[in-house]
Amino acid sequence: MKDRLNDLYDRQDKETRHSIVRVPVFNCSRVFWPISLIWKESLRTNSERVGITLYGDWDGKMGRDYQMKDDESNLVLVDRRGTIRYASYGRITDRQFAEIEELLDRLVNREN
Numbered sequence: 001m002k003d004r005l006n007d008l009y010d011r012q013d014k015e016t017r018h019s020i021v022r023v024p025v026f027n028c029s030r031v032f033w034p035i036s037l038i039w040k041e042s043l044r045t046n047s048e049r050v051g052i053t054l055y056g057d058w059d060g061k062m063g064r065d066y067q068m069k070d071d072e073s074n075l076v077l078v079d080r081r082g083t084i085r086y087a088s089y090g091r092i093t094d095r096q097f098a099e100i101e102e103l104l105d106r107l108v109n110r111e112n
Helices: 002-010 014-018 035-050 061-065 094-110
Strands: 025-027 055-057 074-078 084-089
Touching: 002 094, 025 061, 035 055, 055 061, 074 094, 084 094
Parallel strands: 025 055
Antiparallel strands: 074 084
């Protein structure tokens, strides 16, 4: 899924890419000091490596607010007004991915 979403992002023109914010979120709420120091440094290092900010949900609030499922991949699409437009977890089917592509196109290219 990550590769398919990255490919979709890469196919956009530069102006469109600037209007998209991608935020991979890692549940770090079970990580305690001093291990948290290692995790924080790892998130920074890997953010630089992949060229995108990796976010650590340290208190679990984001996961609760967005009703993310533990031990699953979660996908949440939020429009520029902050409204959740799509949320799912687990494996994304080809049909779902086509729906996601269509929604992203509408959100990025047609929405005011």
